[in-house]
Amino acid sequence: MAEAQALADREPTEKEIRLVIGASSAGTIFEWYDFFIYGTLAYILKDAFYDVDNDTLGLLLVWSTFAVGFAFRPIGAILFGFLGDRLGRKYTFLVTVTLMGIATAGVGFIPTVETIGIAAPIIVILLRVLQGLALGGEYGGAAIYVAEHAPPEKRGFYTSFIQASVAGGFVLSIIVVLACRFLIPEDDFVSWGWRVPFLLSILLLVISLWMRLMLSESPVFQAMKEAGETSGNPFVESFTYPGNPKRIFVALFGVTGILTTIWYTAFFSGMSFLRGPMHVADLTVELILLISGLIAMSFYLVIGKWSDRVGRKKPIIIGALATLVLLFPAFWGLGSLANPGLAQAAEETPITISGPECVTDPFADLFDREQTDCGKVLETLTASGVSYTLTESDTLSLNAGGEAIAIDPAWFDSGAARTEGIQGALGEYGYDFSKQQPDTANIIGIIAILLMLGMLSALTYGSVAALLSEMFPPRxxxxxxxxxYHIGAGYLGGFLPLIAGVIVASTGDIYSGLWYTWGVVAFGVLVAWWGLPDGPPRDFADDVAS
Structure with a gap:
């Protein structure tokens, strides 16, 4: 028993701490890179793996497959959480990083839908399942490993490197895509070059394994194992341990629900918004996100260190409340800066559409349902970033500034013909659908808005690894x-691009998908205010009855 206590109380050296943080953070960056590269290349993968004529449906199918990985994260959390509490932290996340690397590299080997048909998306889905399982075990392992090595007064700062590494994985995915763009001609990149970022996972896997094999087991776990205090069934005990059901509820809705929806809105929704309805050039979007992401990574470290002084609750509440106030204005600002011509045309020449059964069905093509002509026009307007007013009528009509636009029957031959026809007609009224290259001042403004969103993410995410480690008993x-964490991140956050996309496609309002984020954050604020402890950070052992 004395030996076990000595193991738990031993202070790691500065060299050991640096190795722990470096190896854990690098592995987390690589693993999240593997997960995010799929989302970063979504605009290409929709054509590589899905044979649909409808761009909106193609993107929704890509986000659906993206969401599949998130759907399996809770299962991975249960499986690897069990192994981590029974067998140890180190070896469990060695397994998760290996599984992630193999699954991601596998996507780079899959033939396209033109070659093997429906087998292509099926294989992608299976690999996304493996990625989700792996990621379900990665975050908890890395966060706990660092937290259990860190001195209590620096736990927020040290674990904030794990949070910054999540953003780092996103940044790395953009760096790799940009490098491929510069080295591979555009047509070749779309044809085959997109596979390179996936295949790079093999190299990242080797580096991750090499770094993590140098680590020793967590001193807290070593002490529990030495004392024979490890849990017999961690999954069951998680729901039966006194006070744990409340803590799990608070962690799900009052912590993870807030942080994950803000994170994906800031990074993924921002990327999709600029690249999609705002028509900003792909290279420009990636450079903007690279600069914003690199700077924003430092925010997590600042907030993590701040939380060591003021507690974990205050930053989360401040960030969540600020999000409720600033979310919509931030995206309105992005829209006006990214494509001012589109915003000006919408104000000067508003679009009105009327007709019978004027509703959109985003999944009509997938399920062989016939969508009305009016619904098809609405879908094209939304995908083009054009806001409109809908009125009831027995006949289909499209008006720009009160002036009728002739509807060509050829528009309904295909999605491509409809997009070309409608965008061409609206171009006569000042709507510019060409790839946008905002001027320098506007780009600086866009980066500033993305950095503000990054700060909101850091406030609600920077201290979370320390907070969650402190909330639960070591065993x-x-x-x-x-x-x-993975139920919240997997379902509330992982399905955000899909849910927001369906809301936008169904309403025709390119900003309406933000209401999903707003609603989840609003509920989360109430739960966090009620359930998170006030005051300076406290380890679980100091307040077992919390």
Whole structure:
């Protein structure tokens, strides 16, 4: 028993701490790179793996497959949380990083839908399942490993490197895509070059394994194992341990629900918004996100260190409340800066459409349902970033500034013909659908808005690894923090691009998808205010009855 206590109390050296943070953070960057590269290349993968004529449906199918990975994160959290609490932190996340690397590299080997038909998206989905399982075990392992090595007074700062590494994975995915763009001609990149970022995962896997094999087991786990205090069934005990059901509820809705929806809105929704309805050039979008992401990574470290002084609750509440106030204005600002001509044309020449059964069905082509002509026009307007007013009528009509636009029957031959026809007709009224290259001042403004969104993410995310580690008892910590984290991140956050996309496609309002984020954050604020402890950080052992 004395030996076990000595293991738990031993202070790691500065060299050991640097190795722990470096190896854990690098592995997290690589693993999240593997996960995010799919989302970063979504605009290409929709054509590589899905044979649909409808661009909106193609993108929704890509986001659906993206969401599949998130759907399996809770299962991975249960599986690897069990192993982490029973067998140890180190070896569990060695397994997760290996599984992730193999699954991601596999996407780079899949033939396109033109070659093997429906087998292509099926294989992609299976690999996304493996990625989701792996990621379900990665975050909890890395966060706990660092937290259990860190001195209590620096736990927020040290674990904030894990949070910054999540953003780092996104940044790395953009760096690799940009490098491929510069080295591979555009047509070749779309044809085959997109596979290179996926295949690079093999190299990243080797580096991750080499770094993590140098690590020793967490001193807290070593002490529990030495004392024979490891849990017999961490999954069951996570829901039966006194006070844990409340803590899991708070961790799910009051912590993860807030952080994950803000994170994906700031980074993924921002990327999709600029690249899609705002028509900003792909290279420009990637450079903007690269600069914003690199700078924003430092925010997580600042907030993590701040939380060591003021507690974990205050930054989360401040960030969540600020998000409720600033979310819509931020995206309105992005729209006006990214494509001012489109915003000006919408104000000067508003679009009105009327007709019978004027509703959109984003999945009509997928399920062989016939969509009305009016619904098809609405879908094209939304995908083009054009806002409109809908009125009831027995006949289909399209008006720009009160002037009728002739509807060509050829528009309904295909999605491409409809997009070309409608955009061409609206171009006569000042609507510019060409690839946009905002001027320098506007780009600076866009980066500033994205940095503000990045700060909101950092406030709600920077201290979370320390907070979740402190909320749960060591014997079931891996399972107890991983389950709510990955249910929240997997469903509330992972399905955000898909849910927001369906809301936008159904309403025709390119900003309406933000209401999903707003609603989740608003509920989360109430839960966090009620359930998170006030005051300076406290380890679980100091307040077992919390």
């Amino acid at each position: 079931i910590r891996y399972s107890s923090m991983s389950i709510p």
